[in-house]
Amino acid sequence: MLTYDMEKRGNTPAYRYIYSRIKNDILSGELSPKEKLPSKRSLANHLGISVVTVMSAYELLVSEGYVYTKPKSGYFVVPIKTQKQSFHSEITLPTGEKAPDFDFSGNSVSSNAFPFSVWSRLMRKVLLDYEGELLAPIPYNGAEVLREAVSKYLYHHSGMSVDPRQIIIGAGTEYLYSLIIQLVGKNKVYAVENPGYNKISKIYDMNGVKTEYVDVDGKGLSIEGLLNSNASVVHISPSHHYPTGIVMPVDRRNEILNWADENDGYIIEDDYDSEFGSIKAMNTLFGTDKNERVLYLNTFSKTIAPSMRISYLILPPHLLEKYQKKLNFLSCTVPSFEQYTLASFISEGYFERHITRMKKHYSLLKKEVMEIFEQSKIRDKISLVENTSGLHFLVKINTNKTDGKIIQELRKRGIGARFLSRYYRSNDDAPQHYMIVNYSGFDKTNLPKALEILGEII
């Protein structure tokens, strides 16, 4: 007869104690497969507990499949073939490189300029106004109020006329890239910029799509390069190329639009940082396009915060119809609360004011940062490369050391840095010694010390 010391059960309810003891005996082999368990009454008498307690334990064992019943015959142990351990590994992760004390090329944004009190008030208002609605499922393409707010904003600030139904809200542009591939097609070749973010081609690779690198010249993506490629889709940032900062002039824009017309192609216009570009009058490619060749992408990661995972995709009508047919089963990836708060932030005019304030803030910061460079001890060994857009500039360094060597030595001294060469596909074509200065998240007070260290290294 099964004998369990009921004193040892502590605070566990009696039926759970019996259940887990028997379960353990089954798993350990103490109770053999197909062995008959004692009757409820006899086990209850043996352990000095109630029949109901034993019954509860037996029923739990049955419901989980450890024990089966035969009518009028009783309870039996299910033959269970447990898994034998044959493989085991420890968690081995890179010890996680410590973040540098100072980063010339980090991707953070200034947080002190963010209107927390406004944001916080809007959040509270959303909680009060929406309440139950906050728990309801969101439409696949995002909350209507947010799409409407974005549409109005684009109309007034970029001259883009976009129906809110053309907008798809998603958790970050990386996620939206994968939706675009579903829409535009996996069997096409996608042209990406060289130099450019290698993340973009990594995501295309991940999605099983072929990419070709096309060189960027002084006007942006080279049209000859595009014509010589096998691409029928091109991913570009005409209003602000990273890392060169080139703004694509109107003739190149039209050449690319014409290329798309003539090759049944598509243009993915990645406009991620355009709000901070210095040229405001320029139309977007999407706004210029007459033949539904452009898909437009933008994000609030740069304008509000990288931790705010809200991006949007704007589709021309025929692709929108395709999206509806093919992809509307996918749930929207952004929490409703965040969408409603952002919608209020935009439609009540705070976003516009925030952008205006940040532009002033960044333009002042850029000036100050450049002055610190120009007045530093290494001023004779560097020259600053001004460009027309974005929250970064380039510093050409006069040195004999390779970019890799400089990065490595800076790293040892707790300083992060990236060079233009990193963004080229092949190191052979890559111009050397251009350090990228992403000043948007800078704490200026640490800059002189960092420049001093840079001076010792170069």
Add this chain to the structure above:
Amino acid sequence: MLTYDMEKRGNTPAYRYIYSRIKNDILSGELSPKEKLPSKRSLANHLGISVVTVMSAYELLVSEGYVYTKPKSGYFVVPIKTQKQSFHSEITLPTGEKAPDFDFSGNSVSSNAFPFSVWSRLMRKVLLDYEGELLAPIPYNGAEVLREAVSKYLYHHSGMSVDPRQIIIGAGTEYLYSLIIQLVGKNKVYAVENPGYNKISKIYDMNGVKTEYVDVDGKGLSIEGLLNSNASVVHISPSHHYPTGIVMPVDRRNEILNWADENDGYIIEDDYDSEFGSIKAMNTLFGTDKNERVLYLNTFSKTIAPSMRISYLILPPHLLEKYQKKLNFLSCTVPSFEQYTLASFISEGYFERHITRMKKHYSLLKKEVMEIFEQSKIRDKISLVENTSGLHFLVKINTNKTDGKIIQELRKRGIGARFLSRYYRSNDDAPQHYMIVNYSGFDKTNLPKALEILGEII
């Protein structure tokens, strides 16, 4: 000489007015390609404005690429080949079927039971406590506090011992499926449950992965079916199969673990609704697995709200290492604010209390809903199928009409419904006349009327 009526510029700054008039003349062909513009001074005199104004307008035109300069020669029109319109479509979207007035099988959850005041307080606290940190980039795998909170919760409530580093936070399980495919491999065959959510196989299809349907028997996924398939990966919900409600017993679980061991296979354990299952003692497959064969998925969409897009993936150590190498360039898709709030909600015990309260709420609601069915006029034409888990039950309807016909006629009367047959791959094998009752979001007061209409139809 260019003649523009300066009176007509309204509030536009003079340089912007000149800029846009010249731009329009270039685009319309009024100014020919390569035509020389008047000198700054002569145009200024002609229009009665300052030279600085004309210079600003010319420079903007140059920076955008409409005009180029030749040293010592002046400003010239860039030859621009504009896009000809050849294609245009209207936005044609399905008029968007009106949501039904009542839905037997909707996917909403009860919102009145959600502790808004607590949530709202935690949100305010997060705003105060984190402030600037809220804007900082989030680690690729999610906020550490949230991963720690989830890890502790799982330890105390599911007996799972999981290092927070093994957890990856993502915007919904659909998104996490695509990451899993990257990890486990695209060239493998994935077995999915028949019947089951067709969304799962749609997402695998979308990601270019081959799936095979394997039948579900009384114990869950059939092991013979699995052995007869070409699959080396299997996607299952052992703690709560939808829509049958089957809880996989321990012998079947071990068979599937052994199958994975013997076939170098992986098991994706989709545990999306387990918190509301009636059996608490059952270990997860992930917790039982000894050989790193199981990837575990769960979501807060069901336990908190569908609009809360937070899900998590737990990886065995060797896959975690692979993730780090291959996918850590992908940004986390969930806003930090939502992550910090949820972390507090869990670690301060509110999540546990919420689950306890919701379980009571749902168990009472289920009883009440079942009683309304049993006391309705159609009680003789239906029988309720109880099952052991989940927030739904099945109603077998005695009728001659097809499931499709019933759905169609209900729809006309403003009522939504789904039947078990919908979840089968082929309608031939599908049991007919089992209506799914997802009672979790029910407004009980509308149920009698809906049952009356159902009665008139069947």
